Amino acid sequence: MGTRQPEGPPPPPTVQRLRIRYAKRGRLRFVSHRDFARAFERALRRSGVPIAFSAGFSPHPKISYVGAAPTGSASEAEYLEIGLQTETDPEQVRAALDMALPEGLDILEVLPAGPGGLPERIEASRWRIELPGFRTQALAAALQEFLARESVIVERVTKKGLRLLDARAAVVSARAVEGEGCAILDLVVRQVSPAVRPDDVLTALGAVAGLDGSLTSRSMRLAQGRLDVTTGVLTDPLGPDRAAAARDGALGET
Numbered sequence: 001m002g003t004r005q006p007e008g009p010p011p012p013p014t015v016q017r018l019r020i021r022y023a024k025r026g027r028l029r030f031v032s033h034r035d036f037a038r039a040f041e042r043a044l045r046r047s048g049v050p051i052a053f054s055a056g057f058s059p060h061p062k063i064s065y066v067g068a069a070p071t072g073s074a075s076e077a078e079y080l081e082i083g084l085q086t087e088t089d090p091e092q093v094r095a096a097l098d099m100a101l102p103e104g105l106d107i108l109e110v111l112p113a114g115p116g117g118l119p120e121r122i123e124a125s126r127w128r129i130e131l132p133g134f135r136t137q138a139l140a141a142a143l144q145e146f147l148a149r150e151s152v153i154v155e156r157v158t159k160k161g162l163r164l165l166d167a168r169a170a171v172v173s174a175r176a177v178e179g180e181g182c183a184i185l186d187l188v189v190r191q192v193s194p195a196v197r198p199d200d201v202l203t204a205l206g207a208v209a210g211l212d213g214s215l216t217s218r219s220m221r222l223a224q225g226r227l228d229v230t231t232g233v234l235t236d237p238l239g240p241d242r243a244a245a246a247r248d249g250a251l252g253e254t
Contacts, residue, residue: 011059014052014083017113018090019241020097024075027245028104033068036105040080043100049093052083052098061063066119067224070197075221079237081118084109090245105110114244122191124172129185129198139183140176142209147174152204156194167204170196173232182243186230191224 024031031039041061044051053059064085069075069198084093094110132167146152152168170190177184189196198219225234236242 001178004247010055011024011053012046012085014062014085015037016084016087017081018084018088018093019081019111019238020094020107020111021109021238022043022057022078022080023106023108024069024073024078024104025106026074026104028102029069029074030072031105032071033065034117035214036068037063037065038045039105040097043097044082047093047100049082049096050088053194067195069221070199070219073198073219077221077224079122079224081113098220109238111241112245112248113229114241116240118237121235121240124188124190124225124234125221126223126234127185127187127189127198128220128222129187129202130179130182131185132182132216132218134183136176136178136183139185142205143174143176143185145209146205147171149208152208154200154203154207156200158194165194165196167196167198167200171201172227175199186226188234189252227250 022191024036040063044061052062054062054155064081066079066081069078090110090112094107098107146168151166153164154167155198156163156165170192172190174185174187179185184233186199187197187198187201189198202217210234223234223236225237227234
């Protein structure tokens with residue numbers, strides 16, 4: 001007996017790959033990754049973007065997500081990649097998708113994918129964590145105690161059960177900043193598996209320095225990228241794609 005094959009012709013091939021940076025803002029920070037994926041697929045259909053599909057009995061739109069901010073966290077630096085059936089102007093794709101998504105899920109930039117993979121360009125995140133009503137001096141003292149440790153293990157309940165995470169090992173840098181009516185934790189965290197989240201770092205601070213575990217916090221991911229160990233700056237993961245697009249545009253004008 002031969003192998004069963006799907007009926008009909010195969011889907012058109014992928015002729016263009018686009019990389020997208022988007023934001024989660026306001027009340028939409030509470031959207032889960034699964035909910036965002038559903039909203040994004042609806043936006044693709046609504047906007048008429050010629051998304052490519054996988055072959056087989058259950059074709060799926062060609063979308064690759066690169067990490068995801070935790071539910072409840074805002075972000076200015078979320079990334080994904082899509083494959084298209086036909087060449088399409090990236091700015092038209094950006095405008096169409098941005099219009100089709102609800103306000104607060106905002107498409108910030110769309111670029112043709114250059115050489116190399118997007119996940120390889122992301123190894124750390126910078127977070128801004130606001131702690132309303134908490135004193136900056138108290139946060140600085142807690143951070144001093146935390147950063148002096150080689151390891152701080154915290155617990156997190158996941159779908160696979162209780163996991164133990166080393167929050168200290170993932171933290172590249174952390175400092176207390178004075179805000180309006182709040183202390184602000186400026187935090188750079190390596191992308192490890194399982195991921196260490198802002199809440200895990202706050203739990204670790206509580207474990208070593210008595211920081212109130214029920215403390216209210218608001219977290220926002222400001223950037224993702226490769227870490228320049230000499231400066232502590234995260235490189236823009238779309239930088240190589242932007243440079244390649246600029247070169248192609250310059251070549252096209254000559």
